[in-house]
Amino acid sequence: MRPYDTVIVGAGPAGGRAGMELAKAGFSVLFLEKRDVVGVPVQCGEGLSEFGLRTAQLPEHASWIRERVRGVRCVLPDGTDFTVSIPGYCIDRAKFDQWVVQQAVDAGAKLWVRTKAAAVRRDDGGWVIETDRTDPIRARTVIGADGPASNVARWAGLLGQRFYVKAVEYRFAERDWSYPCDGWLIFYFGRKYRGGYGWVFPKASFYDVGVLSSQNVKELMDGLCAELKVPLDRIHKKTGGDIPIKYVLSSLAAPGLAIVGDAAGVTNPVFGGGIHPALYSGKIAGQVAVRALEQEDMGHFREYHRHMKASPYFDPILWKTADLFASWDDAHFNFAGKVLDHRDTRDTSTIRAFGRILLRQPRYLAETRELLTIKRGLSLTQTYGW
Numbered sequence: 001m002r003p004y005d006t007v008i009v010g011a012g013p014a015g016g017r018a019g020m021e022l023a024k025a026g027f028s029v030l031f032l033e034k035r036d037v038v039g040v041p042v043q044c045g046e047g048l049s050e051f052g053l054r055t056a057q058l059p060e061h062a063s064w065i066r067e068r069v070r071g072v073r074c075v076l077p078d079g080t081d082f083t084v085s086i087p088g089y090c091i092d093r094a095k096f097d098q099w100v101v102q103q104a105v106d107a108g109a110k111l112w113v114r115t116k117a118a119a120v121r122r123d124d125g126g127w128v129i130e131t132d133r134t135d136p137i138r139a140r141t142v143i144g145a146d147g148p149a150s151n152v153a154r155w156a157g158l159l160g161q162r163f164y165v166k167a168v169e170y171r172f173a174e175r176d177w178s179y180p181c182d183g184w185l186i187f188y189f190g191r192k193y194r195g196g197y198g199w200v201f202p203k204a205s206f207y208d209v210g211v212l213s214s215q216n217v218k219e220l221m222d223g224l225c226a227e228l229k230v231p232l233d234r235i236h237k238k239t240g241g242d243i244p245i246k247y248v249l250s251s252l253a254a255p256g257l258a259i260v261g262d263a264a265g266v267t268n269p270v271f272g273g274g275i276h277p278a279l280y281s282g283k284i285a286g287q288v289a290v291r292a293l294e295q296e297d298m299g300h301f302r303e304y305h306r307h308m309k310a311s312p313y314f315d316p317i318l319w320k321t322a323d324l325f326a327s328w329d330d331a332h333f334n335f336a337g338k339v340l341d342h343r344d345t346r347d348t349s350t351i352r353a354f355g356r357i358l359l360r361q362p363r364y365l366a367e368t369r370e371l372l373t374i375k376r377g378l379s380l381t382q383t384y385g386w
Helices: 013-024 050-055 093-106 151-155 217-228 275-295 298-309 316-327 330-339 350-360 362-384
Strands: 004-009 029-032 047-049 065-075 081-091 110-112 117-123 126-131 137-144 159-173 184-188 197-203 206-213 237-249 257-259
Touching: 004 013, 004 126, 004 275, 013 029, 013 093, 013 137, 013 275, 029 093, 029 137, 047 050, 047 275, 050 081, 050 275, 050 362, 065 197, 081 093, 081 197, 081 330, 081 362, 093 110, 093 275, 117 137, 117 151, 137 151, 137 275, 137 298, 151 257, 159 217, 197 217, 206 217, 257 275, 257 298, 275 298, 316 362
Parallel strands: 004 029, 004 137, 029 110, 065 184, 137 257
Antiparallel strands: 047 081, 065 081, 117 126, 126 137, 159 206, 159 237, 184 197, 197 206
């Protein structure tokens, strides 16, 4: 059997977006998806910015939009808040994933569900993919879009260490419990979340309540639900999973191979948003793969690594910001709200923030460098983080 031009392991947003580029360019593409249905079960907060969609060069589609939102309202330990304005959507993640993958299928790609990749190895200038239910599959190129497990990267000898946090989320029907989100995603910050946060996301007839943290997720979730007076006997659905925060790979690519999305650890480490970075990485990997196949130069795949590492999604300031947030006590979070004057982040310039520190909280001047780091990290996150 003639080898596929590209086998994509994983049919999520990253793999689907890569497959769109390849299939539309006329190359043969096969998706291997281990789940029975693409996108199910959902393990995601389901937030996506308008900018993230535009960056992925995708149009909005009514089938997967649950609710439009204005951005994030950050609630601090003292009960005050500030906002981070960037318009976006609360989406139906399963329908979104299916919609993205369907674009590639409509362009000629094949999709095999209930098919789990068991090994990937080099062979005769290409690749062989073994699965749990088919004969070995041959491919000229491979894209690893297999989520936090990142098995393709491991089989290719690229994966080093993985650092991730845990998330858990409960869904409630609006008739059982509601929250005054007023068009915002609600984030709760505090020392107890250790760099993570709690959240309430409005989704039309539902509200999702969740927690992201490096430890004690169940206890934190119980505490947040008690604080919000959530009726735990009315939970409509539970979900959760691992959120990649930092993956150490020797490279994001090798000749004829690219690692994308959660498998590459491109998730924003500050807010934990992964859909936007996944779509972008998939788009770039797909474009690079098209050029490599057209030129019959598999070494061109290394351009994907160079491009991604130079992009805002891998700016080291993001991990510095996440580390600083993890070290903050409640007083620091409350102070941040005062510096922003409890308004929107875009209303506060660096000079104005410095002036407020000088006048209101001069004891924090010694931390000016750290505060400037956080401001830059939040600015990047505001645009590229969800």
